Amino acid sequence: MFRYHSARKTALGKAFETAELIYHAAVRELRKSNGNAVLGLVIQIVQSLILVLTMYFLFSVLGLRRIAVRGDFMLYVMSGVFLFMTHIKAIGAVAGADGPTSAMMMHAPMNPIISIGGAALASLYQQVLAATVIIFFYHSVITPITIEDPVGVLGAFLLAWFSGVGLGMVFLSARPWQPEAMSIIIPLYQRLNMIASGKMMLANNTKPDMRAIFDWNPLFHTIDQGRGFMFLNYTPRYTSIEYAVKFGLVCLMIGLMAEFFTRKHMSASWNKRR
Template sequence: MTATPDPMTSETAGPSPGPAPISATEAAALRPVRKTVRLSGIRTIVALILREMTSSYGRSPGGYAWMILEPLLGILFLTVLFVMIGLRSPQLGTNFAIFFATGILPFNMYMEVSNKTAQSINFSKALLSYPRVTYVDAILARITLTVLTQLLVAVLLISAIRGLFETRTVVQMEPILLSYAMAIVLGAGVGMLNCFLITQFPIWQQVWGIANRPLFFLSGIILILEGLPEQYKEYFLWNPLIHVTAQMRSGFYVGYDVVYVNPAYVFGVGLVLGLVGMVFLHRYHRDMLEL
């Protein structure tokens, strides 16, 4: 015989008791989830920056010294070359070193930010498998370290050149900072789009490297726009880096009026490319980690 449940017992038993309520002391000890996640993101970016510093500069001969020597040697080579061919003064001012430095430094900022951003996922692919590390953290870490490094290099080189030579230049921070802001936004935008293309299609890295080589000669580093034939000036203005280098030099040479510089155009190109790159990265970043 099977026992039947007592109807009186089932009716009066009521619902099973739920979990015990949390006391006021226990509730106060709980940490808000949102704040924890936000702090974790900052710590993640700092950790990635430290890892980048160690792997990129700490293990190579010379380390950070090479970051200063590379543009310095480029400036020295161009100065000696132009003196040897008989030129007594550059197209602006009287000193070759400061003339080339004001073109090379913002160009290097763009190139370094672009290249470092483009390799963000490939460089940190092993760490991106952890849930707390995202592709955005990897990109922000590389951009932050690159910008700080290039600004340090610029301060040291410009200070050294102005201390060693009579450059007859006056430093004006507003146009200089605007030039660097354009270089950073443009480099980050190009880099984010290339981050998707290089990771998804590895052959793109070689294609982009070949396409980038003429930029050194087409970006106003050696010849300013005013020194070009009139019929070619309009075409050169399509190159955003012409605007970056001209804006930089306007911060050193008093009276150098760069009316053709269009910051909105440079920022627009950088933001559009960056937005397109972020859309593709957000859509395919999980698939890219498996390549």
């Protein structure tokens, strides 16, 4: 009598229903960390602002401003920090999404894909808001800025988020099998990207042997390409948008297949022995 029965819907109706569920899952994800939604968003903005100011003063103290692109130095710092934050936050949000044994999965028509989509969307919303507020404040209060190709910069921003979602899917599918290992690997990868993302350097100015250390990282390619779109005086020669896109797609496909396999075998009793 109390079992959920879905009415027969068209493909378009099912798509709208899924989009609505993802939206509500994203709202729940945003309110989960802080009961006050506005305060939670302010905290995200402050986190990004603190990292921007930290990197600015670090560049100034170490005398690294000479390696930056000719143009607004604060904009150069923000171009690296915002893409870095978007990438690692997407990984953390997706990797920490509700799994098949979560209590939320008992409420039809909820499923893990909706939970993952909601977590990814909430992460993107937070980072877009933080970047928009900080750039608007800097442009209107401190000094006017000019972005050479705003659409290209937005594309690089979304690509950093997309590659983070792909990697997060891989970590999410592996977490039920090795939760202790994933609790170490995920933060380690996020901390490693403080250096491996290449947000403190330009690929064109990096020696080949040093560049080879960072070349595996899709975020390194995305940040460098994003700076090419942002500044008139910089043209990336050693990074590729295609690599970041292919990396994200491959990780997403692997993560989806692994998540489906895990969902078929996952049991709530797995964690009882730990």
